[in-house]
Amino acid sequence: ELKVEQNPLFLSxxxxxNYTIYCNYSTTSDRLYWYxxxxxxxxxxxxxxxxxxxxxxxxxxMASLDTxxxxxxxxxxxxxxxxxxxxxxxxxxxEYGNKLVFGAGTILRVKS
Amino acid sequence: NAGVTQTPKFQVLKTGQSxxxxxxxxMNHNSMYWYxxxxxxxxxxxxxxxxxxxxxxGEVPNGYNVSRLNKREFSLRLxxxxxxxxxxxxxxTILIYEQYFGPGTRLTVT
Numbered sequence: 001e002l003k004v005e006q007n008p009l010f011l012s013x014x015x016x017x018n019y020t021i022y023c024n025y026s027t028t029s030d031r032l033y034w035y036x037x038x039x040x041x042x043x044x045x046x047x048x049x050x051x052x053x054x055x056x057x058x059x060x061x062m063a064s065l066d067t068x069x070x071x072x073x074x075x076x077x078x079x080x081x082x083x084x085x086x087x088x089x090x091x092x093x094x095e096y097g098n099k100l101v102f103g104a105g106t107i108l109r110v111k112s
Numbered sequence: 113n114a115g116v117t118q119t120p121k122f123q124v125l126k127t128g129q130s131x132x133x134x135x136x137x138x139m140n141h142n143s144m145y146w147y148x149x150x151x152x153x154x155x156x157x158x159x160x161x162x163x164x165x166x167x168x169x170g171e172v173p174n175g176y177n178v179s180r181l182n183k184r185e186f187s188l189r190l191x192x193x194x195x196x197x198x199x200x201x202x203x204x205t206i207l208i209y210e211q212y213f214g215p216g217t218r219l220t221v222t
Binding site: 004009031033041042043045048050088090092099100101102103104105 | 145152153154155156157160170171202209210211212213214215216
C-alpha cells in the first residue's frame with residue numbers, strides 16, 4: 001500500500017523567512033504533484049514533477065523530486081502572508097489509472 | 113469554459129437518506145475521479161472511471177456507488193447516508209499529467 005507522508009503538518013513562520021516542506025512516499029513513482037488549497041476552496045495545481053532530479057520554481061516556491069530517495073521538497077523563500085494556505089503533495093500511481101495518493105497536507109501560516 | 117462543475121455546493125442529509133452528487137467536465141477528458149477530503153487526512157480516492165462505461169474502486173469505496181453516464185458526466189451516489197460520510201467531495205479529471213478539480217460539495221450527514 002502506498003503511503004505518502006508530509007512534514008511538518010503545521011508550519012507557522014515569519015514573513016521573510018525560508019522553510020522546506022517534505023514529502024516522503026513508500027513506493028516507486030516518478031510523478032509527483034504539489035497542490036495549494038485555500039480555506040473553503042478547491043485544489044490549485046502548483047507543480048508537476050515528472051522525473052528524478054526535476055526542479056521547478058514559481059515565484060517564492062521551488063519544488064524538487066528525488067525518486068531514489070522517494071522524497072520531494074517544497075522550499076519557500078522569503079515567505080509572504082499571501083502564501084498562507086494548505087499544501088498537499090500527491091503521488092501518481094500510473095499503473096492504476098493515474099490514481100493520486102495524497103499526503104495529509106501542511107497548513108502554512110505566515111505571520112506579518 | 114467551465115472546466116469541472118459539481119452540484120450541489122452544499123447539502124445536509126439525515127442518516128439513511130440518499131442523494132446523488134453530480135459532476136460534469138467540458139474538457140473532453142477520458143478519466144474522471146471522485147475524492148473525499150476529511151480534516152487532517154488529505155484527499156482519498158473513492159471511485160474512478162478511466163473511460164466512458166468503466167468504473168473502478170479507489171481507496172474508500174464502501175457506502176458509495178458511481179455512474180459514468182457519458183464522457184462528460186460522472187455521478188456519485190450515497191444510497192443510505194451515514195454520519196461518517198460527512199466530508200467535502202471533489203470531482204476531478206485529468207489531462208496528460210495534470211488533474212483538474214471541481215469546486216467541491218460540502219456534505220453534512222446528521
